[in-house]
Amino acid sequence: MSRLVVVSNRTADLRKAAAGGLAVAVKESLQQTGGMWFGWSGKIRDAAPESDSETSVRLQTIGNIQLATLDLNQQDYDSYYLGYANDVLWPVFHYRLDLANFDVRFAAGYRRVNQLFARKLLPLLRPDDIIWVHDYHLIPLAAELRAMGCGNRIGFFLHVPMPPPLIMAAIPEHEWLMRSLFAYDLAGFQSEADVTHFTHYVESEAGADALPGAQLRAFNRTLRVGAYPIGIDVDEFAALAQDREGVEMFDRMRQEYSRRRLLLGVDRLDYSKGLPQRVHAFRELLANYPENRNSATLIQIASPSREDVGAYDDLRREMDSLCGAINGDFGELDWMPVRYIHRNVARKRLPGLYRASRVALVTPLRDGMNLVAKEFIAAQDPGDPGVLVLSRFAGAAEQLKEALLVNPYDTHGTAHVIQRALTMSIEERISRHTALMGRIRQFDVHWWSSSFLRDLLAAERSDDREPVPGHSADRAS
Template sequence: MSRLVVVSNRTADPRKTAAGGLAVAVRESLQQTGGLWFGWSGKIRSETDAAAGQPDVRVQTTGSVTLATLDLDQRDYDTYYLGYANDVLWPVFHYRLDLANFDVRFAAGYRRVNQLFARKLMPLLRPDDLIWVHDYHLIPLAAELRAMGCTNRIGFFLHIPMPPPLIMAAIPEHEWLMRSLFAYDLVGFQAEADVTHFAHYVESEAQAHRLEPGRLRAFQRTLRVGAYPIGIDVDEFAGLAQGKEGREMFARMREEYSRRRLLIGVDRLDYSKGLPQRVHAFRELLAQYPENHNSATLIQIASPSREDVGAYDDLRRQMDSLCGEINGDYGELDWMPVRYIHRNVARKRLPGLYRASRVALVTPLRDGMNLVAKEFIAAQDPADPGMLVLSRFAGAAEQLTDALLVNPYDAQGTAQAIQRALTMPLDERINRHTRLTQRIREHDVHWWCASFLEALEHSGQEHDS
């Protein structure tokens, strides 16, 4: 079996229970196949070290996995990570052109760091390695590796949404970015809608030809594309619900909120997650359905995220204000409608919190997949499951059609769906949960890893120029 080489912006110890979706997915892949995980260490080099030359790669073995990391200079961090990745690609790919900053210095830094990654990775590769590159930070990495003579099979997976052609075309370097993807053998997306957007882009902008389903030819190269919706380890997460911390959290929530019906939201503090819109919908629920007064409580966890980006400061202030207003207008001495928590919650505790909740609100304005939706389903008691209210703009909505799908921009419609979830009969909840559980088991993280790598192994790339 070929060695698997995973490349991502950041790495983490694969033996630890990670909190983020990408980290969990990469950990699962490497634990199954072993191999090398290459990426940024998360550290910034001092000015003295930066002046001395390029960073060295640090290699360490963690169980069966080799971790190879390098530090970044402050300039590269500012332009590649804060600049191009998070001030250009992230907002545009989430349809927020109004938040994008198309500074030419950002594009130069993005290319420079991808070239650095390629130079440092190349000596570590073996001829038969399978290389799996992850996410928007590293779109041009395969092109840089090919320029250095790399002939390995290289796959790329985009964890965030692929925007429609006209939105993608707002990026000044959009043709270069999309051309870079044709240096891969396989490009995977979260949803069929993303595949469609990509195909429409290369057909309209690069006169690409569809050779057959799942194969496109443009820029004198042939590329295989497909939807590989990422999943979770269902048994592992269900096991966490039965673990010590999961059971303690469940018992604590049931005791503290014995007279309440809990609604739960778990997100990073990010403008793509639709948090203000969710709070507005909850306020609309209280206004439309007064029977929820002194009864329904929304626990909204918003983990800190990219706090050195200005848009997130504005979002945090907005959330503080909205939650305070609802509690001031509707709260009682013994009832706080919204419990807003701006910090991380240990992953081992989350299943207990999910299991104690009657409704989960997963209502992003745009999301590649959203694994919280799947984790909520996995944590439920099959005999008395909670209900999932899910944005139609999350990638998970393509699979989880038995959730209550909503338009997060429609506060009244979302409030009606929340009320339906709160009052849904037990037999309907059980039937919906059974079908939802079947879907997350069919396409779990093991399926995701195996199906992508199998497709990569059998992809036929024409390395002509």
């Protein structure tokens, strides 16, 4: 059996329980083949090395999995990670052109680090290895590997949304970036909408031809594309709800809020999550449906995220102001409408919090998938489940059609849907939850990894194994 090699920006600590999503799927897939996980260590060197040989790869074996990590210097971290990944690709892929910073130095650093990854990965590869590259940090990695003579089968999965062609075209290097994807054998996306956006881009910008079998032909290469919506380990997460910490959290919330109905948001503090719009909608709920005053409480967890980026400081100040204003305007001595928590909550406690909540608000402005929606479903009591209010702009909305879908920009409409969720009959809640639970079980994290790898192995190999034009292992920029 071929060995699986996973490449991502960061690796996980395999000695700890996987936190879900990518780590769960990768760990399981690697254990089946005794594979390798390659990525950045998370450490930053003070100075750039004088030669490439000074950037060493550290190898560590845990069970039958080999971890291979390397450090970045401060210049590469600033330009590749903070710069191009977080100041260009993240905002553009989430439709926020107003927050993008198209500094040419960022693009040079992004290419340089992808070349570094390729140079350090190549000597570790075996001829029959299957390589699975993850996310927007490493879009050009396969092209750099091809330029160095790598002929292995390579797949790519984009965890964030794929923007429409005209938004993608705002990136100065968009042609080079999208051409890079044709060095892969299979490109996977979170949703059919993402596949459509990519297909329309390469048809309009590169004159690509659509071929049978979900294939696209451009740049003398053939690329298979498909939607592979990532899932969760449903049984594992449901079991967490029955563990001690999950049960304790559930009992504590039910006791503390015995006279309240809980609405819950669990997000990173990120401008893509629609947090200010969510708080505005909750304010509309209290203003337009006064029966919820002194009755409904919103618990909003906003974990710290990218705190060294200016846009996140602005968002934190806005959230502090909005939540304080609602509590000041509507709060009573024995009731605060909003409990805003800007810190991480242990994953083992989340199932109990989900289970105690009558409504989950998962209302991002744009999201690749959003696994909180699926975790909320998995944690519910099937005899008395809560209701999922879900943004139509989350990738999960393609699958979870029995949720109450909302437009998060329409705060008045969202407030109306929240009221519907709070007053929904138990019969309807059970019916919707049963359908949602069946779907997340069918398309769980194990289905995601196995279906992608199956299609990668089945993808037709391109006759042309020459480097993709515009990529060179020797380019210094």
